[in-house]
Amino acid sequence: xxxxxxxxxxxxxxxxxxxxxxxxxxxxxxxxxxxxxxxxxxxxxxxxxxxxxxxxxxxxxxxxxxxxxxxxxxxxxxxxxxxxxxxxxxxxxxxxxxxxxxxxxxxxxxxxxxxxxxxxxxxxxxxxxxxxxxxxxxxxxxxxxxxxxxxxxxxxxxxxxxxxxxxxxxxxxxxxxxxxxxxxxxxxxxxxxxxxxxxxxxxxxxxxxxxxxxxxxxxxxxxxxxxxxxxxxxxxxxxxxxxxxxxxxxxxxxxxxxxxxxxxxxxxxxxxxxxxxxxxxxxxxxxxxxxxxxxxxxxxxxxxxxxxxxxxxxxxxxxxxxxxxxxxxxxxxxxxxxxxxxxxxxxxxxxxxxxxxxxxxxxxxxxxxxxxxxxxxxxxxxxxxxxxxxxxxxxxx
Numbered sequence: 001x002x003x004x005x006x007x008x009x010x011x012x013x014x015x016x017x018x019x020x021x022x023x024x025x026x027x028x029x030x031x032x033x034x035x036x037x038x039x040x041x042x043x044x045x046x047x048x049x050x051x052x053x054x055x056x057x058x059x060x061x062x063x064x065x066x067x068x069x070x071x072x073x074x075x076x077x078x079x080x081x082x083x084x085x086x087x088x089x090x091x092x093x094x095x096x097x098x099x100x101x102x103x104x105x106x107x108x109x110x111x112x113x114x115x116x117x118x119x120x121x122x123x124x125x126x127x128x129x130x131x132x133x134x135x136x137x138x139x140x141x142x143x144x145x146x147x148x149x150x151x152x153x154x155x156x157x158x159x160x161x162x163x164x165x166x167x168x169x170x171x172x173x174x175x176x177x178x179x180x181x182x183x184x185x186x187x188x189x190x191x192x193x194x195x196x197x198x199x200x201x202x203x204x205x206x207x208x209x210x211x212x213x214x215x216x217x218x219x220x221x222x223x224x225x226x227x228x229x230x231x232x233x234x235x236x237x238x239x240x241x242x243x244x245x246x247x248x249x250x251x252x253x254x255x256x257x258x259x260x261x262x263x264x265x266x267x268x269x270x271x272x273x274x275x276x277x278x279x280x281x282x283x284x285x286x287x288x289x290x291x292x293x294x295x296x297x298x299x300x301x302x303x304x305x306x307x308x309x310x311x312x313x314x315x316x317x318x319x320x321x322x323x324x325x326x327x328x329x330x331x332x333x334x335x336x337x338x339x340x341x342x343x344x345x346x347x348x349x350x351x352x353x354x355x356x357x358x359x360x361x362x363x364x365x366x367x368x369x370x371x372x373x374x375x376x377x378x379x380x381x382x383x384x385x386x387x388x389x390x391x392x393x394x395x396x397x
Contacts, residue, residue: 011272019265035084035207036243037063043208045083047215048224049238052081055228056236065240068093070335077104079236081228083207085244086113092348094118102197106231110204112168122194125172126205145185146206146223158185159223161209168205181230191227202230315381319370326388355394363387 030041037049052061056079064071069092080100087109089097094117101107114126144166148155169188181202182191194201204227214220256262327338334352336345341364350357366387370376376384 011276015265015268015272018268019261033085033208033211033244035211037238037240040212042213043211045210045212045215047212047221048083048210051215051221051225052228052236052238055225056231056233059233060235062235062237063240064237067241068096076100078234079106079108079231080239081108081231081236082239082242083110083210084242085111085207086115087111087118087242088113088116089118089242090351091117092351094121098196101199101201104198106200106202106234108202108204108228108231110207110210110227112205112207114203114205122201122203123172123174123177124170124203126170127168146182146190146209147185148182148191148226149180155226159220161206161214161220165208166206170203170205182227193230315376315378316370316374319376319381319384322384322388323367323370326391353391353395355391359387359390359394363391 034044143160144163145158179193
């Protein structure tokens, strides 16, 4: 018993000593890009998120932490702000954004990289993403000025930022449908306005100006605020989902491993527990009698029902239930309406689930054949189950 206490004492002293050493060491600065409105590190957007109330006074500022296609309750005639190093919504989400703009929303996008269906629809191309690191020295040789191109007095002036981060610009856009709002010191366009219906897309190619590192400087913060002030004073939605550094915390263990000190304390505790179980986990009590595991009557009941359907030859009944369950899965988990099953539906299902288009078409063609018959054979039921299982396997890749 004394040896057991000795081992535990040594383990506790080791863990406490390690944590004290780690605690006294200076914390390194995280220069990785985040753009999260919750992140206080240099390339987070905590300050920008908190000054939106001043930019849009007397208007609610909402924070959305879910995909674009799930935010169907978005009202018309409001602002949506997307700031990240890249912004590449898929075809389905691009159609949603274009429809919102046509209905009166003002959509602000600031990203070094803008590609995919939305960029194609807006006819935009941007230069390559710059390399992120600690900002360069603020000398005239390492900086690049940003400015606005319209004549309003409140937007006159130049604001200097590190050249390696301020050099992104639009290499191609439709000049006939685009209004140029800003450029850099080299005359390269980095801020444009594109009208769609009763709404507008404001697209900006230098997102780092909204990060904490530059927003703490009053003059540089003025530039970021004036960029956002082009949006009308209205209800505003801040996107927190499409971020490089999206902060996700769904379990206590995820929280532990996200902090270096807690992570190493957890690893040390696991190593100590493994050593204790290896050398000291000997049986020191009387033998515990084996208790039989209770039977799972639910499984037996399910097998009985299945045999009953099979014996009665009701293959069509089983097939109908499997089809009904498949459609329920598509509605609930993939958020797709199964009222109209057409080519557009099949394309969206393939994109949303990750299953091959050929697999999806084969499955629903076979379902049409099954539903058109009053009775089906056991072979047809077997092939239906095979097609459904193939779809589920590809969806879970």
